[in-house]
Amino acid sequence: MDGTKLLILGGLALVVAVSLRKALHDNKLATAIPVVGSSGFFSSYWDGYKYLAHATELIQAGYDQYPNGIFRVAQLFHWDYIVCGNKLVGELGNAPESVLSFSEGVEELTMGRAIATNAYHIHAIRTSLTRNLHRCFPDVRDEIVCAFDDILQLQGSEWKAVTVLPTSMAIVARVSNRLFLGLPLCRDKAYLQNNIKFTLDVFQSARRINLWPPSMRPFVAPFISSKDRSFDAALKFLGPLLEERLAKENELGPDWPGKPNDLISWLLEIAEGDERTAPALTLRLLSTNMAAIHTSSMAFTNALLDLAAHPEFLLPMREEVERVLREEGWTKAALNSMAKIDSFFRESQRLNGTGPVGMMRRVIAKEGFQFSNGAVVPYGAFVAVASRPAHYDSANYDNPAVFDGFRFSREREAQKMDVDSTKEGDLQPFKRHMISTAVDHLPFGNGKHACPGRFFAATELKAMLAHTVMNYDIKAEVEGVRPPNKVYGSVITPNATGKVLFRKRQ
Numbered sequence: 001m002d003g004t005k006l007l008i009l010g011g012l013a014l015v016v017a018v019s020l021r022k023a024l025h026d027n028k029l030a031t032a033i034p035v036v037g038s039s040g041f042f043s044s045y046w047d048g049y050k051y052l053a054h055a056t057e058l059i060q061a062g063y064d065q066y067p068n069g070i071f072r073v074a075q076l077f078h079w080d081y082i083v084c085g086n087k088l089v090g091e092l093g094n095a096p097e098s099v100l101s102f103s104e105g106v107e108e109l110t111m112g113r114a115i116a117t118n119a120y121h122i123h124a125i126r127t128s129l130t131r132n133l134h135r136c137f138p139d140v141r142d143e144i145v146c147a148f149d150d151i152l153q154l155q156g157s158e159w160k161a162v163t164v165l166p167t168s169m170a171i172v173a174r175v176s177n178r179l180f181l182g183l184p185l186c187r188d189k190a191y192l193q194n195n196i197k198f199t200l201d202v203f204q205s206a207r208r209i210n211l212w213p214p215s216m217r218p219f220v221a222p223f224i225s226s227k228d229r230s231f232d233a234a235l236k237f238l239g240p241l242l243e244e245r246l247a248k249e250n251e252l253g254p255d256w257p258g259k260p261n262d263l264i265s266w267l268l269e270i271a272e273g274d275e276r277t278a279p280a281l282t283l284r285l286l287s288t289n290m291a292a293i294h295t296s297s298m299a300f301t302n303a304l305l306d307l308a309a310h311p312e313f314l315l316p317m318r319e320e321v322e323r324v325l326r327e328e329g330w331t332k333a334a335l336n337s338m339a340k341i342d343s344f345f346r347e348s349q350r351l352n353g354t355g356p357v358g359m360m361r362r363v364i365a366k367e368g369f370q371f372s373n374g375a376v377v378p379y380g381a382f383v384a385v386a387s388r389p390a391h392y393d394s395a396n397y398d399n400p401a402v403f404d405g406f407r408f409s410r411e412r413e414a415q416k417m418d419v420d421s422t423k424e425g426d427l428q429p430f431k432r433h434m435i436s437t438a439v440d441h442l443p444f445g446n447g448k449h450a451c452p453g454r455f456f457a458a459t460e461l462k463a464m465l466a467h468t469v470m471n472y473d474i475k476a477e478v479e480g481v482r483p484p485n486k487v488y489g490s491v492i493t494p495n496a497t498g499k500v501l502f503r504k505r506q
């Protein structure tokens with residue numbers, strides 16, 4: 001398409017977008033829900049732009065005003081409805097997909113219709129992948145050791161400044177792919193780089209595409225995103241392996257001797273019909289990589305930046321890991337005994353693991369969605385929860401703005417002592433592990449779409465942090481200073497150039 005045609009199409013689409021926005025602006029159901037920020041037709045456009053830089057403050061202001069209610073904020077081309085308070089957050093999380101749709105809510109991040117309408121890979125992650133974590137742990141651990149050695153490249157006893165985010169990405173991509181498809185591909189630099197590139201591209205192009213009116217997006221998306229090129233590259237890496245595995249299943253049946261215990265096998269246990277082809281399986285592997293790499297590497301980056309800024313937590317964690325390893329060795333079960341490591345991650349995720357809003361959904365029920373407080377969010381609207389304000393609310397946490405790495409391990413200990421002193425032994429399970437979701441703890445979402453990969457993420461990340469405290473000394477570039485997060489709209493990411501100093505443990 002040449003430039004003039006694109007311009008005309010852009011003009012037309014803008015007219016359609018403005019008319020649709022006007023209709024939404026005047027929608028009776030919408031106007032019953034209060035606006036935070038400007039409510040005028042044109043001034044709210046301005047607010048939509050301001051949101052890109054000031055979402056955190058705006059959402060916090062809405063939360064302060066309506067801590068148990070719903071408010072609206074202007075986006076460039078629509079309203080976002082923001083839900084606050086534990087009760088309503090629970091209602092959003094538990095609403096069926098046929099009413100509040102997850103895949104429509106994250107439209108620009110999805111990988112096409114096949115993935116949105118048949119999300120069988122999620123089932124494979126939730127069941128086989130999670131069940132096999134115990135058995136596959138030695139491989140995961142082996143990859144962590146090799147990846148840290150290869151990627152950090154530390155010599156002697158010198159301190160080395162490491163840029164945390166890209167380093168975490170490189171380690172996480174490698175360790176995750178050891179579980180997903182094993183050696184040797186999990187160490188193939190070009191394959192891993194393509195996965196990282198694809199992941200970054202999907203998130204970055206989603207941002208750019210969202211700056212266009214919805215009606216224009218299908219036309220501009222191919223110019224903005226290089227998703228298709230990354231897919232073709234992934235197919236070149238994975239195609240021969242996938243063809244071989246499909247041929248083996250066809251020839252020898254689903255349980256052939258020596259069948260690897262990996263994500264390809266777990267996918268093939270469920271995949272049917274058109275899904276049993278190399279391109280379709282490549283798309284599932286890429287999607288899983290995308291869901292896993294970005295999130296887990298940001299979580300590890302945040303934890304390292306927190307640890308460098310709060311070095312007083314390092315020695316107690318090192319002592320804990322040493323004790324547990326003496327008693328249990330490097331096993332998945334041993335990670336359950338590392339209460340301080342677990343607590344440190346949960347606290348790091350509480351403070352930095354989510355933007356101002358999360359759990360984005362789109363209302364796809366024609367009658368809209370009614371919350372128990374009577375508020376109705378109309379058909380077609382985007383609705384999300386005020387996640388960061390919930391994490392910083394003193395009604396949910398004592399001293400909420402303070403980084404207290406062991407707040408959850410202390411609670412766990414206190415609960416254990418309570419149980420020990422109760423005659424009946426009221427064994428309430430501890431509900432604040434890293435993997436436990438809650439309406440006031442939302443880094444993994446909550447309810448029906450809560451992250452199915454969190455059990456693997458926690459295993460991988462806790463093993464990585466335990467490895468770090470056992471083998472390295474780390475400190476901040478500037479004592480006590482955490483490089484500031486990067487904010488874009490409702491997305492908060494750790495500083496991409498933030499560094500931490502590493503040296504071999506002395």
Ligand code: HEM
Nearest residue numbers: 291292295296299359443444445446449450451452453457
């Ligand atoms: C620290 C690491 C991770 C974080 C913080 C994280 C966070 C999230 C969040 C917030 C959601 C959306 C929940 C909602 O809207 O209710 C989600 C969904 C998802 N995550 Fe994760 N995730 C992580 C790691 C992983 C890993 C390792 C995998 C794969 C092995 C994975 C696979 C998925 C999938 C497939 C979904 C979509 C679920 C659905 O559609 O129902 N995630 N994750």
